[in-house]
Amino acid sequence: MTEYSIERIREQFPILNQQVNNRPLVYLDNAASNQKPNAVVDCISNYYTSYHANIHRGAHHLAQLATEAYENARTIIANHLNAHREEIIFTYGTTDGINLVAQTWGRKNLKQGDRIVISGLEHHSNLVPWQMVAEENGCIIDIIPVLSDGTLDMAVYDQLLEKKPKLVAVNQVSNSLGTVNPIGEIISKAKNINACVLIDGAQAVSHFEVDVKQLDCDFYVFSGHKIYGPTGIGVLYGKKAILEAMPAWRGGGEMIKSVSYQSFSVNELPYKFEAGTPNIADGIALGRAIEFVNSLGLNAIRAHENLLTKTATQRLLEVPGMRLIGTAAEKTSVISFLIDGLHPYDVGTLLDQLGVAVRTGHHCTEPLMNALGIPGTIRASFACYNTLKEVDIFIEAVKKASQMLS
Amino acid sequence: MTIEQRQQEIIEEFALFDDWMQKYEHIIELGKELPVISAEYKTDDNIIKGCQSRVWLHAEMLNSGVVHFTADSDAIITKGMIAMMIRVLSDQAPEDIASADLHFVNEIGLHQHLSPTRSNGLLSMIKQMKFYSLAFQAKNNG
Numbered sequence: 001m002t003e004y005s006i007e008r009i010r011e012q013f014p015i016l017n018q019q020v021n022n023r024p025l026v027y028l029d030n031a032a033s034n035q036k037p038n039a040v041v042d043c044i045s046n047y048y049t050s051y052h053a054n055i056h057r058g059a060h061h062l063a064q065l066a067t068e069a070y071e072n073a074r075t076i077i078a079n080h081l082n083a084h085r086e087e088i089i090f091t092y093g094t095t096d097g098i099n100l101v102a103q104t105w106g107r108k109n110l111k112q113g114d115r116i117v118i119s120g121l122e123h124h125s126n127l128v129p130w131q132m133v134a135e136e137n138g139c140i141i142d143i144i145p146v147l148s149d150g151t152l153d154m155a156v157y158d159q160l161l162e163k164k165p166k167l168v169a170v171n172q173v174s175n176s177l178g179t180v181n182p183i184g185e186i187i188s189k190a191k192n193i194n195a196c197v198l199i200d201g202a203q204a205v206s207h208f209e210v211d212v213k214q215l216d217c218d219f220y221v222f223s224g225h226k227i228y229g230p231t232g233i234g235v236l237y238g239k240k241a242i243l244e245a246m247p248a249w250r251g252g253g254e255m256i257k258s259v260s261y262q263s264f265s266v267n268e269l270p271y272k273f274e275a276g277t278p279n280i281a282d283g284i285a286l287g288r289a290i291e292f293v294n295s296l297g298l299n300a301i302r303a304h305e306n307l308l309t310k311t312a313t314q315r316l317l318e319v320p321g322m323r324l325i326g327t328a329a330e331k332t333s334v335i336s337f338l339i340d341g342l343h344p345y346d347v348g349t350l351l352d353q354l355g356v357a358v359r360t361g362h363h364c365t366e367p368l369m370n371a372l373g374i375p376g377t378i379r380a381s382f383a384c385y386n387t388l389k390e391v392d393i394f395i396e397a398v399k400k401a402s403q404m405l406s
Numbered sequence: 407m408t409i410e411q412r413q414q415e416i417i418e419e420f421a422l423f424d425d426w427m428q429k430y431e432h433i434i435e436l437g438k439e440l441p442v443i444s445a446e447y448k449t450d451d452n453i454i455k456g457c458q459s460r461v462w463l464h465a466e467m468l469n470s471g472v473v474h475f476t477a478d479s480d481a482i483i484t485k486g487m488i489a490m491m492i493r494v495l496s497d498q499a500p501e502d503i504a505s506a507d508l509h510f511v512n513e514i515g516l517h518q519h520l521s522p523t524r525s526n527g528l529l530s531m532i533k534q535m536k537f538y539s540l541a542f543q544a545k546n547n548g
Contacts, residue, residue: 021426343481345458345526346434349519350483353426361458361525375480376458404431405482 004300009385012037012292016385023355026390026397031175031334031381032359033225034206036289040229043288047281054277056254070280073287074270080290081220082211083237086269090283093234094202095125097221098169100236100273101198102129104246105219106167109196112138115165117157117195119181120146120371121174124364126200130169144170146371150177150326154185161189167196172210173203176363176377177326178334180204187217196242202226206383207305207332209298212237224282228384229289233282236273243269250275293384301384305333308382308391315395319402325377333382336363339398342405344378350401351378356394409502412494413510420514429515433486440489443478454527454534459484461527465538471546472497473539477531484526487519491532500539500546508532 010016013035018025027035047069053062055070071085078085091097106129110116116130120143127141134141142160145153152170168190172183183199190197198219201210205222212220219242224233238246248255248266252275257265266272293301313335316322321340339347348360361376362369369376380394407415423429447464454461459481468474475496479485494510495503511517520529 343459345481346483348458350430353430375460404427405434 004296004304006304006385006387009296010387012039013385014038020355020357021353024393026356026386026393028380028382028386028390028394029357029359030206030383030386031178031203031226031332031379033231034228034383035385036228036230037292039292040285040289043285044230044281047284052281055280056271066280069284069287070278073284076287076290077235080210080294081235081237082213084240087212087237087240087243089236089238089243089270089273090278091221091234091236092232092279093223093225094123094200094221095129095223097219097234097236098126098198098200099129100249101219101221101238102133104249104273105196105242106130106133107137108247110134110137110139110166114139114167115160115163116141117144117160117165117168117170117190118142119144119152119170120368121150121152121177121179121181122169122171122365122368123175123200123202124366126169126171126198127367130167139166143367146368149328150174150179151328152179152181154182157186158189161193161195164193165190165195167198169198169200171200171203173201173207173332173334174326174365174368175203175334176365176368176379177328177336178203178331178381179326179328180330180332183215183217187215191216203332203334206293207298207302218242224286224289227286227289228292229286230282233279233286235286240269243273246273248272248275252276254278296384304384305382305386308386308388309333309335311388312380312382312391312394315391316398318395319398321402325372325374334379335381336377336379338374338377339402342402344376346405347378347398347401350404351394351397354393354397354400356397409494409498409506413508416490416493416510417513430483433490433516434482435486436489437479437482437485437487440478440485440492441476443476447476448478454530459526461488461531463531463534465535465542467500467542467545468497471499473500473503473535473542475535475538479527481526483519484528487516487528488531491528491535495535500543503539504536504543506536 015035051062051065053066055067074088078088144157147153173180187197197217199217201220201222205227218239220237225231255267255272255275257267323338325336344360359379448462452462452464462478464476466474475492477488
């Protein structure tokens with residue numbers, strides 16, 4: 001592998017080279033959405049300027065080029081996850097993928113009194129869709145509690161499994177705290193009692209290689225924009241046999257085999273779940289984004305991010321009243337913190353004035369924040385293009401904000 | 407002093423600041439100086455929930471025919487912004503509050519605090535201040 005050249009990487013992200021409030025932008029909101037390399041932006045532009053056409057149905061040249069590119073992206077994604085092409089469903093994003101599973105597999109299989117296990121670290125998008133099914137079908141949702149260091153209480157998980165849940169739905173990585181959950185163990189234990197398992201990989205895919213066959217999960221979902229790809233596109237992986245048994249969800253073109261006024265028959269996988277003209281440009285560009293991360297190597301990206309995270313974490317402790325939220329041994333490049341006596345919103349506002357983009361608030365994990373007894377956190381998150389110099393600017397900005405507010 | 411005169415006063419004050427830091431230090435100071443809201447009004451009924459910071463707002467019609475506001479927030483910058491809103495809108499006639507154009511926020515370069523993406527409760531607070539005024543006005547006329 002070639003040396004990890006941060007200069008060469010940053011050259012591919014022109015958005016980073018700008019001033020915010022008359023200071024150089026330091027973008028540390030990567031867990032919300034990371035920036036897009038030229039390869040991805042050019043890919044979208046090239047599609048619309050060279051070969052845009054509606055896919056699959058056309059007999060003409062452009063339709064064929066567009067179809068090939070879109071289906072090629074599906075193959076890239078399938079290879080990246082070690083899945084088959086027909087197991088890769090394009091969605092609008094993680095939330096859409098979870099809703100698809102909840103509204104099809106969930107509504108069909110989760111019955112009155114059935115139990116669903118989720119974790120206390122879930123984003124609202126892996127809670128609310130299940131609450132909707134549970135309300136309709138009369139199911140019970142059990143929560144794996146979160147310990148004070150931000151890890152899951154696996155002893156309670158074992159107890160919850162004794163109640164024979166039908167479904168276990170957890171994230172691989174917590175968006176609020178960066179905790180890496182032991183999904184290997186979670187999945188294998190769930191499989192021992194024949195529970196279905198959905199893994200929300202939104203916060204994992206830009207840091208870890210994912211092998212769905214080895215994991216043996218039934219569903220794996222993620223968003224394109226969290227892996228240097230476009231917004232509005234995401235992926236649902238599902239085991240073929242399960243996807244085949246699932247009813248279709250959205251009806252329309254593309255998802256049907258034949259239609260009469262009396263009835264319709266559904267198309268084969270993966271098209272069965274892709275009604276309507278898909279997000280062709282962003283699907284193609286997602287394939288390109290995955291090629292981009294693979295060209296750097298996820299292990300190399302993670303090693304770089306770990307250096308930034310470790311350095312920033314140590315230096316944040318220099319700030320009086322610093323309280324780190326989430327101190328698990330296994331974490332991604334997310335640092336959630338509070339400063340005693342200061343509101344996260346105030347700190348975030350001043351950091352923005354200093355050119356540093358972080359996220360403040362409950363990060364769409366309101367129940368988690370309530371369980372931790374805090375209003376929210378300030379969250380900084382690093383990506384492949386951040387630098388140690390930016391860590392310095394960030395630390396100095398936190399100190400300045402803290403001083404102004406105290 | 408009219409709402410417009412009070413806005414002009416704030417604009418002149420802010421013109422004295424050379425940089426953003428002085429400006430924010432001033433807002434933080436205003437937040438600290440905001441009179442404490444009476445505990446009986448700091449209730450869930452009076453809460454305006456932003457995603458980021460929470461705002462409590464209480465309004466009452468005084469015998470003199472003006473609307474008096476008291477408010478609080480858990481975030482100090484939001485509180486500083488509230489202090490300015492109260493300075494401009496409190497103790498004014500309800501019809502003037504309801505029709506007020508709060509252009510000073512733009513002119514002192516703090517309009518981003520009223521952006522819906524901030525969801526700090528400020529935008530909702532202004533709506534609520536106007537709503538109270540309309541309600542008081544309707545009551546008066548009725």
